[in-house]
Amino acid sequence: MKTVRLGVIGFGIVGKGVCEVVKDKAQLYKEKYGVDIRIVCVADMMNSIYDEDGIDLDKLMQSNQERSPVIKYPDSSKDKKWNGEMAIDNIDADIIVEVTPTNIKDAEPGLTHILKAFDRGMHVVTSNKGPLALYYGKVIEAKEKSGKELRFEATVGGTMPVLNLAQEALKGNNIVSIKGILNGTTNYILSNMAFEGKQFDDALKEAQEKGYAEANPAQDIEGWDSACKATIISNALMDKTMTLTDVEVKGITEIKMEDVLDAKKNGNIIKLLVEVNEKGAKVRPTPVPLNSPLAVTGTLNVAVFETDLSKDITVMGRGAGQIETAAAIMSDVFAIAR
Amino acid sequence: MKTVRLGVIGFGIVGKGVCEVVKDKAQLYKEKYGVDIRIVCVADMMNSIYDEDGIDLDKLMQSNQERSPVIKYPDSSKDKKWNGEMAIDNIDADIIVEVTPTNIKDAEPGLTHILKAFDRGMHVVTSNKGPLALYYGKVIEAKEKSGKELRFEATVGGTMPVLNLAQEALKGNNIVSIKGILNGTTNYILSNMAFEGKQFDDALKEAQEKGYAEANPAQDIEGWDSACKATIISNALMDKTMTLTDVEVKGITEIKMEDVLDAKKNGNIIKLLVEVNEKGAKVRPTPVPLNSPLAVTGTLNVAVFETDLSKDITVMGRGAGQIETAAAIMSDVFAIAR
Numbered sequence: 001m002k003t004v005r006l007g008v009i010g011f012g013i014v015g016k017g018v019c020e021v022v023k024d025k026a027q028l029y030k031e032k033y034g035v036d037i038r039i040v041c042v043a044d045m046m047n048s049i050y051d052e053d054g055i056d057l058d059k060l061m062q063s064n065q066e067r068s069p070v071i072k073y074p075d076s077s078k079d080k081k082w083n084g085e086m087a088i089d090n091i092d093a094d095i096i097v098e099v100t101p102t103n104i105k106d107a108e109p110g111l112t113h114i115l116k117a118f119d120r121g122m123h124v125v126t127s128n129k130g131p132l133a134l135y136y137g138k139v140i141e142a143k144e145k146s147g148k149e150l151r152f153e154a155t156v157g158g159t160m161p162v163l164n165l166a167q168e169a170l171k172g173n174n175i176v177s178i179k180g181i182l183n184g185t186t187n188y189i190l191s192n193m194a195f196e197g198k199q200f201d202d203a204l205k206e207a208q209e210k211g212y213a214e215a216n217p218a219q220d221i222e223g224w225d226s227a228c229k230a231t232i233i234s235n236a237l238m239d240k241t242m243t244l245t246d247v248e249v250k251g252i253t254e255i256k257m258e259d260v261l262d263a264k265k266n267g268n269i270i271k272l273l274v275e276v277n278e279k280g281a282k283v284r285p286t287p288v289p290l291n292s293p294l295a296v297t298g299t300l301n302v303a304v305f306e307t308d309l310s311k312d313i314t315v316m317g318r319g320a321g322q323i324e325t326a327a328a329i330m331s332d333v334f335a336i337a338r
Numbered sequence: 339m340k341t342v343r344l345g346v347i348g349f350g351i352v353g354k355g356v357c358e359v360v361k362d363k364a365q366l367y368k369e370k371y372g373v374d375i376r377i378v379c380v381a382d383m384m385n386s387i388y389d390e391d392g393i394d395l396d397k398l399m400q401s402n403q404e405r406s407p408v409i410k411y412p413d414s415s416k417d418k419k420w421n422g423e424m425a426i427d428n429i430d431a432d433i434i435v436e437v438t439p440t441n442i443k444d445a446e447p448g449l450t451h452i453l454k455a456f457d458r459g460m461h462v463v464t465s466n467k468g469p470l471a472l473y474y475g476k477v478i479e480a481k482e483k484s485g486k487e488l489r490f491e492a493t494v495g496g497t498m499p500v501l502n503l504a505q506e507a508l509k510g511n512n513i514v515s516i517k518g519i520l521n522g523t524t525n526y527i528l529s530n531m532a533f534e535g536k537q538f539d540d541a542l543k544e545a546q547e548k549g550y551a552e553a554n555p556a557q558d559i560e561g562w563d564s565a566c567k568a569t570i571i572s573n574a575l576m577d578k579t580m581t582l583t584d585v586e587v588k589g590i591t592e593i594k595m596e597d598v599l600d601a602k603k604n605g606n607i608i609k610l611l612v613e614v615n616e617k618g619a620k621v622r623p624t625p626v627p628l629n630s631p632l633a634v635t636g637t638l639n640v641a642v643f644e645t646d647l648s649k650d651i652t653v654m655g656r657g658a659g660q661i662e663t664a665a666a667i668m669s670d671v672f673a674i675a676r
């Protein structure tokens with residue numbers, strides 16, 4: 001039995017999702033894959049829980065049902081006063097799971113966490129777009145120096161396999177281009193405008209009420225979330241070292257009902273399309289045929305890989321969700337464990 | 339640089355496709371992945387070409403542009419009088435690529451080839467459905483005894499990733515069910531009946547004229563090709579040891595225009611649907627909503643994975659084609675090489 005010890009840095013939606021999945025499935029993973037996944041540390045901004053034999057996840061989740069800036073745990077000897085950075089400095093783990101929120105200003109604290117994890121000789125799995133969209137070169141340099149692995153499926157398309165699909169299942173192919181819809185919030189808004197006749201503001205409000213859009217929706221509707229994903233895909237699949245500012249970005253804030261209706265008249269629907277190829281990356285509202293595989297509705301994500309041998313391969317799935325994102329992280333953990 | 343030596347057993351459409359891809363891309367694979375893929379042997383029913391340093395694929399493909407029962411090669415010292423079985427007995431290779439035609443009566447000669455390859459301590463990659471749909475238990479036993487790997491992405495859904503997607507990109511998930519359309523010929527016929535108003539016989543004839551259906555289309559239209567794939571998916575992803583006769587099979591030969599029109603009236607289209615879950619596997623004509631991800635047209639294939647964590651993940655792609663199938667084989671070769 002191979003033991004894999006995770007240090008989870010960030011205890012928000014995604015971090016809790018990872019703990020929840022490991023809590024529920026660790027026994028099954030042992031039986032099915034012969035891998036004993038243990039979470040030895042969870043860290044947030046104020047404190048960390050650290051048990052080198054593995055945290056009792058039933059107790060952890062039981063103690064943290066309500067939001068709190070401090071992670072609670074019944075055994076106070078395991079409660080350290082470390083923030084994420086200090087936790088990485090002090091713990092003994094195989095993989096750092098970096099799941100703090102994306103920050104597209106300076107990529108912190110994720111960037112420091114990832115660099116430090118490599119410096120300490122640990123693998124990294126992350127859902128944090130900031131470090132990879134802003135400082136990919138720096139991150140890869142640290143990874144190469146450490147000789148450890150870096151995986152980031154959850155940064156792109158949530159639970160829908162994009163990077164692992166391209167790098168493994170499509171290996172042997174040359175990927176010519178990737179087109180996709182990688183932001184559920186804008187897809188929900190645009191679907192609602194096209195099919196329910198809602199105005200932009202009303203559609204956005206509904207997305208916020210349903211929890212699909214954040215209180216400050218700028219990153220989604222202005223296209224920056226999609227642009228982060230475009231950057232990361234370009235770097236990972238097109239061998240680029242791009243940053244966010246290299247992407248041509250236009251969001252959906254200027255889309256009027258008449259644009260939506262014009263598109264519909266021609267059998268199209270407007271989507272916030274990500275396009276990545278050898279020449280670069282673009283994010284912009286684009287009419288796509290209603291019967292195209294790209295015309296997915298609701299909050300779904302989709303990616304079409306144009307390849308030299310397999311031609312077009314399309315994948316669709318959920319772009320967000322706590323457990324869904326945790327699933328993408330687990331696929332990366334297992335890829336490193338093998 | 340890692341060298342991977344392939345013995346290609348079968349020199350029909352798929353075998354030639356693999357040679358073509360390696361011929362065109364070996365240099366790129368060296369540069370991109372650091373893997374030197376060499377084809378050391380190609381074998382057919384009458385003879386084999388064997389060069390332990392790697393066959394000159396330019397010369398091989400140049401010499402075999404026309405169909406012939408005998409593989410031709412300019413250097414006659416490399417021309418052995420071995421059939422596939424004898425080739426496996428005599429060659430030194432890392433991976434046997436078994437690409438002889440599927441035989442659902444007794445799975446031969448593929449079964450003997452695969453068992454012998456394991457017996458000689460070589461990995462196996464195959465596109466041959468027969469051995470896996472009829473004798474999965476026996477094949478797995480030989481594989482386990484040898485300690486080598488067996489991969490068979492190309493047996494299911496052509497170039498569309500199904501097995502590698504589920505076993506790698508969706509690892510961590512429990513797969514609850516798989517629904518799919520895994521036969522391009524029947525999908526072409528049913529699409530043509532629904533959208534062009536063609537009768538079954540005319541649609542079949544057109545599929546034959548376009549090369550999508552074989553002269554004897556029984557395996558496709560009676561559902562046996564789909565049933566082979568259902569068996570293989572059950573075995574690989576549901577931990578079963580099923581054989582073809584365990585699948586409930588109904589083909590499309592009895593589908594009348596009135597069934598197609600009835601379905602259409604309700605917003606549906608009839609598809610030859612494969613359904614696999616814990617309880618078993620079924621292949622049967624099934625109405626699916628026209629706006630469902632399963633309603634792919636033409637010869638496309640599609641699979642929807644219902645999972646516990648990621649919910650539904652859909653993949654679409656080409657189910658057949660010489661180079662496309664070779665691409666699926668190469669993804670398996672790289673998975674073993676890593």
